[in-house]
Amino acid sequence: VEVADFNMNIRPRLAWAKMWEMMGNHFAKIGCQDNAMVSMYAIDALRQLSFKFLEKPELAEFNFQRLFLRPFLDIMENPTSRDDIRELILRCVDNMIRSMSHNIRSGWKIFFSILTLSASDPSEKISTLGLAILQRLLDQHLDQLCRLTTFDDFDTGVVEAGGDEGKGPEQMTALEKRQRNANAEDFVGLCHASMSFVQTEESDNPLPIGLSMRALCHTACYADLIAEERVLPPVSGSQPNDPSAAGYTYEGLSDDEALEMVLWRPILDGLAAGICSTAPSSSGGVGCLVQRGSVITMRAILLRHGSMFSTSQWAVILRQVLLPAIQIGAEYDASPVTSITSESPAVSSLDFLNEALPLPPNTEDEGLLKFAKLAETDESAPTRPLGTAELLVEASFADLRHGGDGDLSKAHGLAKKDQEGKNDTEQPFPDSWVATTAPVALGMLTDIFSEIIIDMGQDGRDILWPIILEQLQRWAAGFPLMKSILQSIREEEEDGGNESNSQADVWLPCESLVRIGCKELYRIPDKLLEKLPTLNDDYAQAWPKLLFQTIADTLTKTVSVESDLHRDLVAAKLRRLGLEPDSLDQQVSSSTKNDVGNASKADLTVDRVEECVLEDGRKMEIPVSKIKLEAGSSLYDGDDPKKSSKDEENDGDEDENDEDDEPSYLREYIPSLKIRCVASHCLQQGIPEVVDIFSHVVGQDEVSKLLKALEDSRSMSSKASDDEDLAHAFQEALLFEWGGGVEEVESTLASVGGILHKGGAEMFFLTQQAGADKAIIHILSQLVCGHSAYSWDTKAYAEPLLLHRVIDILNKFLISERDNAEFINPNVWRTASDSGGKIALYCTCFVDVCSNILETILNFDDDQFNRNKAEIYPIICSLIRVQSEEIRGLVQEIFATKVAAVLGIAAGTSPANSSEDEIEGGDAQE
Numbered sequence: 064v065e066v067a068d069f070n071m072n073i074r075p076r077l078a079w080a081k082m083w084e085m086m087g088n089h090f091a092k093i094g095c096q097d098n099a100m101v102s103m104y105a106i107d108a109l110r111q112l113s114f115k116f117l118e119k120p121e122l123a124e125f126n127f128q129r130l131f132l133r134p135f136l137d138i139m140e141n142p143t144s145r146d147d148i149r150e151l152i153l154r155c156v157d158n159m160i161r162s163m164s165h166n167i168r169s170g171w172k173i174f175f176s177i178l179t180l181s182a183s184d185p186s187e188k189i190s191t192l193g194l195a196i197l198q199r200l201l202d203q204h205l206d207q208l209c210r211l212t213t214f215d216d217f218d219t220g221v222v223e224a225g226g227d228e229g230k231g232p233e234q235m236t237a238l239e240k241r242q243r244n245a246n247a248e249d250f251v252g253l254c255h256a257s258m259s260f261v262q263t264e265e266s267d268n269p270l271p272i273g274l275s276m277r278a279l280c281h282t283a284c285y286a287d288l289i290a291e292e293r294v295l296p297p298v299s300g301s302q303p304n305d306p307s308a309a310g311y312t313y314e315g316l317s318d319d320e321a322l323e324m325v326l327w328r329p330i331l332d333g334l335a336a337g338i339c340s341t342a343p344s345s346s347g348g349v350g351c352l353v354q355r356g357s358v359i360t361m362r363a364i365l366l367r368h369g370s371m372f373s374t375s376q377w378a379v380i381l382r383q384v385l386l387p388a389i390q391i392g393a394e395y396d397a398s399p400v401t402s403i404t405s406e407s408p409a410v411s412s413l414d415f416l417n418e419a420l421p422l423p424p425n426t427e428d429e430g431l432l433k434f435a436k437l438a439e440t441d442e443s444a445p446t447r448p449l450g451t452a453e454l455l456v457e458a459s460f461a462d463l464r465h466g467g468d469g470d471l472s473k474a475h476g477l478a479k480k481d482q483e484g485k486n487d488t489e490q491p492f493p494d495s496w497v498a499t500t501a502p503v504a505l506g507m508l509t510d511i512f513s514e515i516i517i518d519m520g521q522d523g524r525d526i527l528w529p530i531i532l533e534q535l536q537r538w539a540a541g542f543p544l545m546k547s548i549l550q551s552i553r554e555e556e557e558d559g560g561n562e563s564n565s566q567a568d569v570w571l572p573c574e575s576l577v578r579i580g581c582k583e584l585y586r587i588p589d590k591l592l593e594k595l596p597t598l599n600d601d602y603a604q605a606w607p608k609l610l611f612q613t614i615a616d617t618l619t620k621t622v623s624v625e626s627d628l629h630r631d632l633v634a635a636k637l638r639r640l641g642l643e644p645d646s647l648d649q650q651v652s653s654s655t656k657n658d659v660g661n662a663s664k665a666d667l668t669v670d671r672v673e674e675c676v677l678e679d680g681r682k683m684e685i686p687v688s689k690i691k692l693e694a695g696s697s698l699y700d701g702d703d704p705k706k707s708s709k710d711e712e713n714d715g716d717e718d719e720n721d722e723d724d725e726p727s728y729l730r731e732y733i734p735s736l737k738i739r740c741v742a743s744h745c746l747q748q749g750i751p752e753v754v755d756i757f758s759h760v761v762g763q764d765e766v767s768k769l770l771k772a773l774e775d776s777r778s779m780s781s782k783a784s785d786d787e788d789l790a791h792a793f794q795e796a797l798l799f800e801w802g803g804g805v806e807e808v809e810s811t812l813a814s815v816g817g818i819l820h821k822g823g824a825e826m827f828f829l830t831q832q833a834g835a836d837k838a839i840i841h842i843l844s845q846l847v848c849g850h851s852a853y854s855w856d857t858k859a860y861a862e863p864l865l866l867h868r869v870i871d872i873l874n875k876f877l878i879s880e881r882d883n884a885e886f887i888n889p890n891v892w893r894t895a896s897d898s899g900g901k902i903a904l905y906c907t908c909f910v911d912v913c914s915n916i917l918e919t920i921l922n923f924d925d926d927q928f929n930r931n932k933a934e935i936y937p938i939i940c941s942l943i944r945v946q947s948e949e950i951r952g953l954v955q956e957i958f959a960t961k962v963a964a965v966l967g968i969a970a971g972t973s974p975a976n977s978s979e980d981e982i983e984g985g986d987a988q989e
Contacts, residue, residue: 064108071116080130087130091137095144102148109134110155117159121168123238128170136173139180146186153181153189157196164200164207169245171208175252182259185268194260194274201284205447208253209293232298240298247297248309250285251329257281258333262342262353272346275353279337279360280456282330286364287450289326290371296322313379320376331380334361335388338504341395343494349463350493354392354500356460359420361385362507363455366423369515374522377515381530387548389504389534393576394547398495401573404737408744408830413575415491416498419506419583420469422514423459426451430472434458437475497575505583508534513590520602524609532613538580540742541571542620574738581745584617588753607757611765614753618746618772625739626779628732633788635728726795733796740827743776747834751841758845763855770842770864777835784828793824833908836872837915843868844919847927866931869916873938876913879905880945910947917942917953921960928961936962 067086070079093105116131135152138144156174160167167174181193200208232240260278262270288294301321303314312321312328337357344353365380372380405412424431435454449457458474461467465477492498508531516523516531536542547570572580588610595603750769758766783789846853846861883906920928920935928935939962942954963969 064112067112068115071112076122076125076127080127083131087134088137091134091141094134094138094148095141097145099145099147102145103151106138106148106151106155110158113155113159114163117163117166117170120166123242126169128168129173132170132173136176136180139177146189149181149184149186150189150192152177153192153196157192157199160196160200160204164204167207171249172252175249175256178256179252179259182256182270182274187268187271190260190270190274194277197257197260197281198277201281202447205288209250209288235298243295244297244300244309247295247325250288250294250326251309251311254282254285254329254333257285258329258336261333261337261340261357262344263336263340265342269342272344272352275337275344276356276460279334279353279356280453280460282334283360283363283453283456284450285330286327286368286452290368290452291450294326296326298322301325313383315379316375320373324376324379330364331361331384334364335384338388338500339392339395339496345493348490348493349466350490351496351499352463354496355463355503358500358504358507359459359463360456362420362503362510363423363452363459365507366510366514367426367452367455369511370518374519374526377519377527378530381527385508386530386534389501389508390537390548392496392504393501393538393572394549394570396496398492398497400492400495400498400575402734404574404734405741407826408741408834411578413578416575416579417500417502418469419502419509419586420459422510423455424472428472430475431455431458433475434461434471497573497579501576502579502582505535505538505579506586509583509586509590512587513594517591517594517598517602517606524602524605528609535580535584536617536620538572538576539584539746540580540617540621541577541624541739542617544569544624546570571735571738574741577738577742578745581742581749584614584746585749585753588756592756604760607760608762608765610753610757611761611769614746614750615765615768615772618743618776621739621742621746622772622776622779625736625743628736628739629779629783629786629789632728632732632736632792633786635732636726636788636792639726639728729792729796729799733793737827740780740831743780744831744834747773747776747831747838750838754842754845758842758849759853763860766842766846766860770839773835773839773842777832777839780828780831780835784825784832786824790824793827797823829905829908833912836868836909837912839868840865840872840912840915840919844915844922848919848922848924862927862931865919866934869919870934870938872909872912872916873942876906876909877938877941877945879909906947910950913942913947914949914953917950917957920957921953923961925964929965932965 067083070082074082090105090109094102094109096102096105113132113135117128121128135156139149139152156177159170160174178193178197181189184190184193235243257278260270261275285294297310299322300310301312301318301324302308302310303312303321305311310322310325312324314321316324334357337353338361340353340357342353344351346352369377400413403412431454434457435449438449438457455471458471459469461474461477462469462471467473467477490499512528512531516527519527533543537545550570591606591610595606598606750773754769843861843865846857847865849857920939923931939954939957942950945951
């Protein structure tokens with residue numbers, strides 16, 4: 064210690080650096096001694112020497128501070144060092160920053176490395192102390208940390224405070240350029256130090272959630288510093304290959320753009336890692352706090368400072384950072400939420416999913432400013448003013464902490480509740496990323512679209528919108544068909560970075576992601592409607608047309624995947640029964656030539672019935688697939704629930720697929736097909752609202768594409784609902800889901816009243832078909848009866864199509880009611896509630912469609928009704944006897960208005976205008 068102290072001031076610095084290299088190694092060794100007295104004495108001596116050394120200004124071109132402070136870092140990195148020694152080092156660092164921050168230059172790098180190590184320390188006390196030092200550094204020493212430097216004293220080479228923000232790289236000296244690069248490197252180290260406290264993986268020593276959330280607030284502060292140009296990017300040395308080297312940036316950018324992203328990359332990459340974190344982070348009944356907090360912080364930064372980025376930079380952020388993080392987060396989720404499938408597309412079992420956040424208020428919002436003032440009264444609040452992104456994050460976390468609705472204009476009211484008791488109501492599946500974080504994450508893309516992409520003009524529409532749309536379609540439609548990102552990463556690691564040619568399973572979204580994706584896809588029109596007044600005429604017409612094409616394309620792709628799954632499922636089922644798919648068609652063809660009579664494919668598939676007695680004494684029939692083969696023989700499905708164990712042993716050696724386990728094709732195809740059906744239904748549900756908003760802006764081509772997509776969906780679902788092979792596969796999957804055995808099925812059916820239609824193929828695909836018809840009717844009705852000023856002849860185009868669809872739907876509805884009248888219960892018209900027994904599914908699914916058709920007829924003008932009365936009148940008369948009171952009421956109204964007008968009868972003379980008492984009295988006398 065005395066030798067170091069004596070030589071510090073009298074030796075040339077180069078000579079002193081060589082001496083200290085040996086002495087520093089000795090200090091690091093002694094600081095790790097087991098004897099606490101010895102090691103603490105070494106640290107104390109090192110602290111005193113450090114204070115004396117930091118009093119001397121650091122010369123340009125030298126990094127003596129970094130060299131001198133290195134022993135502190137060596138001790139922190141040594142796994143054998145004592146906990147109390149590491150804590151002492153942190154306190155020394157804290158004291159040096161407080162006292163000597165104005166004189167620290169290259170020493171910042173060592174300090175940030177030490178703080179980074181403290182985040183992964185086994186001692187929670189040390190981790191907490193490390194973050195507290197970072198917080199104090201931001202609150203009290205931000206000016207020293209963000210000092211921009213110039214070099215006025217070139218004789219001594221001493222770094223003086225000043226500013227070079229007005230200089231371009233071509234005006235800077237070599238010394239100024241090197242210092243600018245060094246400042247940027249130190250800032251990146253600071254960002255890494257804060258992001259190290261955001262836990263991204265499971266650990267034996269998990270960090271307190273509060274530390275991670277506070278560290279996320281730091282990243283918003285750093286983003287504000289960059290946006291305010293208090294920290295400037297380097298002027299050279301950008302590279303995209305080595306994360307540990309200086310100048311690490313993204314590839315695919317120009318030189319200037321790449322240099323600008325050097326400062327942003329540690330922030331964006333760190334938040335992306337937080338978004339897809341696998342570490343559990345629940346507190347007070349609220350789950351996935353770190354993941355949601357990372358999304359909220361990323362969203363605040365991008366919405367507040369997104370205008371700083373060029374189109375190329377935005378494309379890189381989306382493709383290389385944001386979308387992979389969101390997709391990996393979804394793929395990591397193995398919670399029960401990902402396996403939940405609703406019993407019908409129209410009745411969701413996923414009402415517990417979170418909602419996307421509303422757009423944040425502007426920077427001048429009164430409520431947000433009140434929150435900022437209220438936050439300043441907190442003893443732990445920084446004395447400095449909060450930046451725009453940091454304020455947004457602080458308000459969002461207050462809202463999250465108190466279970467708010469996301470309206471940050473009310474955040475000041477929530478801040479007052481910090482001292483009050485909270486209602487710790489646990490949300491369903493708090494550890495599910497999909498249930499808690501996915502809606503917020505995908506909603507962020509919608510917000511980016513409305514606040515950034517629309518304002519970027521043609522570049523936003525042609526370059527950035529397709530990138531966001533790809534992610535929306537990947538969740539909503541399962542398209543494009545791609546491997547999971549995690550699977551691709553594993554293959555690259557196994558193949559040494561070479562592209563794999565293996566045919567891995569394609570990733571398909573679960574129903575939760577499908578519903579989230581569809582919901583976000585239909586938030587786009589609402590956001591576009593808000594922005595239309597700010598756009599010029601060309602863009603105001605281009606965006607709605609593009610939106611119609613997008614919806615049509617998404618639905619078309621969904622139906623295409625759905626159709627392929629339907630075909631493959633039936634083919635797999637037939638192969639399991641010993642038939643090739645083509646052979647069945649051949650049998651059907653040949654059987655039509657026999658003298659026995661005309662046969663069809665349906666004639667070859669019959670049901671063998673198992674009659675069972677339920678616990679309550681009722682009898683239950685369970686169908687089993689049976690296919691007639693040539694020469695009069697029959698082939699039964701090998702998954703007979705009553706198959707004896709002896710038969711299993713005999714058949715096991717012949718074909719392991721004939722075991723009593725669930726057939727693989729059921730696991731492979733049924734869930735995916737149900738999810739595709741849900742996707743088609745959800746996509747169709749949002750179409751009427753979009754048509755109402757933008758139909759007057761688009762042209763015939765866009766409308767035709769949308770109608771074509773809906774017609775494809777209607778046709779596909781109609782075929783699927785009539786496919787007996789598909790119905791048997793769905794029922795087989797349901798029986799296996801309930802346990803597979805007859806006893807288990809009996810018990811389950813008894814408990815639910817014997818409902819067999821729920822979860823069946825007919826329920827799923829009739830719902831999809833009804834949704835497609837409803838959307839088609841709505842579009843055509845809008846074109847025929849709408850009052851908007853169209854640029855093309857919509858009535859001539861739509862009226863024949865509308866009439867054809869109306870007649871077809873109403874005729875099928877009447878046939879269904881006639882054939883299934885005994886199964887129709889007025890209580891199940893809309894909800895198909897658990898009333899027991901079989902119900903008329905077609906009538907139940909299509910009653911709303913028929914009501915819409917009748918309302919459309921009521922909206923016809925007199926000329927339209929007169930032109931089509933020959934086709935409409937007979938079927939309207941037939942609807943008088945249907946059991947739906949709503950339909951009969953609409954039919955009565957049509958007769959009282961439209962038909963009465965044709966007959967020349969005034970509406971006032973209609974019996975419908977008589978009082979109910981008079982009508983009831985007349986009925987009684989009769």
